[in-house]
Structure formats: structure tokens, C-alpha cells
Amino acid sequence: MWKLVNCKMIQTTDETRVKFRTNISQEILQQLENLSEEYDTYSNYLLENGLRNVLTQEIISYDKNLRPKDRVQYKTTYDKELLESVKQLAKEQKLFINDIIEYSVDHIDFSDVKTKDHKNRLEE
Secondary structure, three states, X not given: OEEEEOOEEEEOOOOOEEEEEEEEEHHHHHHHHHXXXXXXXXXXXXXXXXXXXXXXXXXXXXXXXXXXXXXXXXXXXXXXXXXXXXXXXXXXXXXXXXXXXXXXXXXXXXXXXXXXXXXXXXXX
């Protein structure tokens, strides 16, 4: 993001974001990549949207026996508070974080997804 400091534009790091590494289905990652191109966004913005929607649900219906077998390592950044909430939900539901991340893909609200421009926003 960019900040205006003393009448000059300075590029800064968004302190509300944290790096996180997990394993996610390769098929789901490809699906996210296709969707991100279609909606002019990034995969992690799509995931964050889906995760926020999952957090509003009272119950997660996830069959552990259907876990994907094609998981690969996936590194990205997430909103710090959102990730903490997802970790807590995973603990409460006795699931892994990557289970919830994969589950969230089916709960993305495409009418409310950040675009790529959000990364380059100006904050004062």
C-alpha cells in the first residue's frame, strides 16, 4: 500500500497481514488461479473472502474422509485477525486449518472480493 507522508508517496508494508504456509489441494489452487484471473484479484483475496463467510456459519459440514490427496505447499499472506479466527475455528471444530481453507472456497462471495488494485491503495 502507499501512504502520503510530507507530501510524498511512500510504499509501505501492510502491518495487518502475516505470512502463512500450509498445504492445499493443487486442484483447488488451480481453480483459485482461474477465478482470480476472471475477477481481477489474487487467490488469497478469494480465500479471505470465503474464510470470512465461513466464520459467520455456526457449523462446518466437512467430511475428513474426503480430504484431497493432491495437497501441495502454499505460502501467502492473510489478514492477521482473520487468520487467528480461522485457527480458533479449526481448534473448535477439530479440523486442520488447511481443511477450513479448502472448505472456504465454496463460500466465496464474488460480489464482495477485493481487486488487485487493493494492494496498491493509498492510505493516509
